[in-house]
Amino acid sequence: MAKAEKKTETKHELEPPKEWKPFIFGIFCNWCSFAGADQAGTSRMQRPADLRIMRVMCSGRVEAHWILEALKEGADAVLICGCHLGDCHYVEGNYKTARRMPLLFRMIEQFGINPKRVRFEFISASEGAELTELIKEYSEEIKKIGPGPFNKYFKK
């Protein structure tokens, strides 16, 4: 490929969808929640195709500014999933997350964003069914609230 042609900027040739569907950006821990999402898939549990998942080793790694950035860039909702309290692969990473989240919720509200657009949930490696129900329910909730405040294609 010639150097001049090289695409260094993202130019996705993806057309915006005709109608709005919630875009839920998920940040899942490797040991419980990502494995739980795998289990949901392996068991063919059907859910709305609204969730994209980014993997981190532990929910304790989640930075508050990622959540704000995802919202700022147009995500309709951000879902953080970690192990149940007491089940953390790293002993207590999820406690740290659980402690940080209330601060973040307050901040989001101060920014004028509906705090329902951010959620922190516990999904264990065997809770594919719970994840499926969660996404169904969350997707419905986001549909009621409408597109995110910074969604580039759809306005409330």
Place this chain on the structure above:
Amino acid sequence: MEEDLKIGVYLCHCGVNIAGVIDMDELEEFTKTLPNVNLVRQYKFMCSDTGQSMIKDDIKEGLVNRVVVAACSPRMHEPTFRRAIESAGMNKFLFSQANIREHSSWISMKDKEGASRIAKDHIRMQVAKVSKLESLQPQKVKVTPNALVIGGGIAGINAALDLAEQNFHVYLVEKTATIGGHMAQLDKTFPTMDCSACILTPKMVDVNQHENITLMAYSEVDNVEGYVGNFKVTVRQKARYVDTEKCTGCGNCAEECPVTVPNEFDLGLSLRKAAYLPFPQAVPGYYTIDMDHCIKCGICADPSVCEPDAIRYDDKDKFVKLDIGTIIVATGFDPFDPTALKEYGYEKYDNVITSMQMERLLSSYGPTLGKPVRPSDLTAPHSIAFIQCVGSRDFHPGRGHKYCSRVCCMYAMKQARQYMEKHPDAKIYIFYMDIRAFGKGYEEFYEIASREYGIMFIRGRLSEVYEDPKDKGIWLRGEDTLLQVPVEIKVDMVVLSVGIEARDDSDKIASLLSIQKTEDGFFMEAHPKLRPVDTLTDGIFIAGVSQGPKDIPDAVAQAKGAASSAAALMAKGEVEIEPYFAVIDEAICTGCKACNSMCPFGAITFDKISGISVINPAKCKGCGTCVAACPFGAIAQNHFKEEQLDVIIRSVLKEGGVY
């Protein structure tokens, strides 16, 4: 650096699993538009030899220097592709896997457009990530050649013996006073009718005598720290109130002890003393004083009773620290308690007993020396009804478990046959939902039970069980669902074929070891088909019923599998661990100590001389919690650096926008 990026994206069809939902050609066209993508290929099975060769050839020809595979979950095949990449001479950490199966095609099989959209998003997320990844060198750590086996039932015993035979040292920790587990309570084993004690007790003795096994009965795991190859385990050796160095197992203390309590080994059908040996063949053969019931009368401590002077009323729990390389969890099961199922009348009617109690009644060293009697009048029953699936295969909340316990059909037939061998005229009924005789020789066993023994199999769940007050017989009411007629029978005794459930303390074990449980409460295997003895925590394996209901042959087979996996790690002597540790940038760190308290592994210390915090990579397990806590962004976690994750969010949301 940017100029040199040559990303190869490999799209896997996974047969029809992905390609049946997602239009792969369209996906390829889309992927080609992503930045720095040099080539895109698709193939039916990327994980196959041919698929891996495609990647290797491209690397060797210099076409790609970063690889993204869009396929199944990275939890499934990340190691596979990393090996392939490494063998082609590339650093294996310059790889990323996009999940377009479990998180896309399999969860949205009807909404194909939706699945395809997720696939595209997941691919561009990983393409963005891989462009920022850096070469890393895996860390190698030594594996201590000591194994810890938790649970001394038939699975734990087999695992311990297999490892000891391979010259690894084994610490076998058992909660109760003796090893043997539930198998020691059984009289005979289906389908070969081997005497349980005859095949089990020699193994128990082997464990006790093996030079490579340290048997720690009446002990519990108190704490587990560390990681694969280097676990630091604390075991609490509970006070027996008997000096095990001196006790000769003569039994004088039990004979003289004035306190009697129900014997749990016989499920309350017999009595034992406060000073006791669970059963005559118990291993180790030391007596134990049950302090919950002991009145400290001092009789057993009298030199005329205990000549070796082994009684110690002031005995205390001891904590022993062990260096362990691998751990095998074989904690077994609890039998289901049918008291909550009121319609069966357990504990309400004298002549309704559980199958475990029946097993003890049939046992030659049980309370009736192998001649079952009904509890109300201690006479041999002329008719017995077995009720199957008590606590199993029931989807109603509060009535037990959804799963099949897998052993009840067989043990009910076995107990019925055993009873009929002693009482050929007895009438035996088995009320069942389906007879599941699936193992080797099981169907044949069933065939003989119904044709030659004349055991009556009635298909249907009972609606009512009630006692005849005159003779304490039990009336059973239900429906024969094959003949579609109501059934009303009176029998002398009812045996509830109770199912198997996870140990009530399995939650504690799971959190001690950081292993997961499945919805049914049993420990979760790393992969249901291909890694049935591994857990998600490296170096910890599971065996026996603690992983899910199974019979003795299956439990032993799994124990041997777990022993083999543990041995493989220890024989190699070292193991690679992912170098995902965090590093503090000295130039940025202000020494605020915000991260110090974040680390549960004590990997972060404050260096007083330089005034900054330092991370010990050997102790760091790579969770990244400190990274998120640092207010100055001074900490970076390998493979999960800020710029490597932030770019994922931007790629899927910013330029080009959502969708």
